[in-house]
Amino acid sequence: MVKRLEFDQALDEIAQRLTEMGDTVEKALTGSIEALKNVDVEEAKRIVAADTELNQMEETITEIGTRLIATQQPVAKDLRRILIAFKISSDLERMGDLSVDIAKVVLRLEGQALIKPLLDLPRLAALVSIMIRESLQSYVDENVDLAYKMAKDDDQVDALYSQILRDLVAIMSNDTKTIAQGMLLCFVGRYIERIADHATNIGESVVYLVTGKRPELNQ
Template sequence: MTKRQNFDSSLGDLRKQLIEMGNMVEQAILSSVRSLKEGNLELARSVIAQDAAVNAIEESIDEAGTRLIATQQPVAKDLRRILIAFKMAGDLERMADLAVDIAKVTLRIGEEPLIKPLVDIPRMAEIVQVMTRDSIEAYVNENVDLAYRMAKMDDDVDQLHSQILRELFGYMVENPRTINQSQLLCFVSRYLERMADHATNIGESVVYLVKGKRPDLNA
């Protein structure tokens, strides 16, 4: 195997790990919100337990990428591919942490009935899940157009976040007994909004990889 073939093979392994990590994060996002919607404490605990596996993949990506830089000494775009893999793994790991935070909200609410059926929060989660999937696909295929399209979904998430906050503030004003749970649900909405920002960060990294300049897709 030539040096180039060896590098491409190692880079392919990095991509596979990022795809696996992305899949795990997608599942964590949906499962954490489903645990909240259904009051499923066991599902919430499983999301928290699974976080260790996500952290392990991030560590593996860091180790493999560092080893690749040391042994292959890549330059230009090849080096950017590895450095961006590091950053993507960091963004995905933080998204997984935010899913854990949502699962912890489920446990804090426990068996207490929800103050309202959850509609917009699950909708946010679905959008964030698609953003996560598309951001990984954009990286794997170096697809700038997909990165831009994915980033536009962040606007939908922001609108839902604002809508949820307005609604929950209304609940708190009308019935002070809902304040504690309303605050927790505000946190959940904020966690999802932050996840969308991390997915957008990945999109920016894809544009930087392909074009050599970093745009502000949150603008």
């Protein structure tokens, strides 16, 4: 009973740390988009410098999980829960890297006026922020319905991302001077879309945790 209690407490700690990682990623994404809207180089530099925090969080989760496997020798769903925590922390760390990539675009835009007011990219980021939050909530609650919602949300993200690309291509076609910045903004859209894919990966992991079968939500 004592060992089981210690095991459950360690699993709760992993879940808490994953939630903290999700909060950190969400703030990095929101901050990078705000920096982009204002071409705020100082904020972008802060986001880039803070990237090591997520790496440290991932390492901590790996250490806790590895210790549990070594000392408790979990099987079946208990083992899946730990292995999936490793996968989710990896997805979150990659989301953080992509948020940093957005901030690095801001650094490349220093001193430039934006070729258009940014409306759709922030909308895209807002949708993905919700996905980050709900994907982690689905893990904490082992909520399969919420996990499956990631697929529908990802479809919305893909549709808006396609619209953003069409709009930027139209601007670049009409004025060749906008091509360099337009391509960078296309990259930003791609980075946000990739973050959504990682949130969908988390949904897949949750379904696998609960059912033992891994669905394909990224289609």
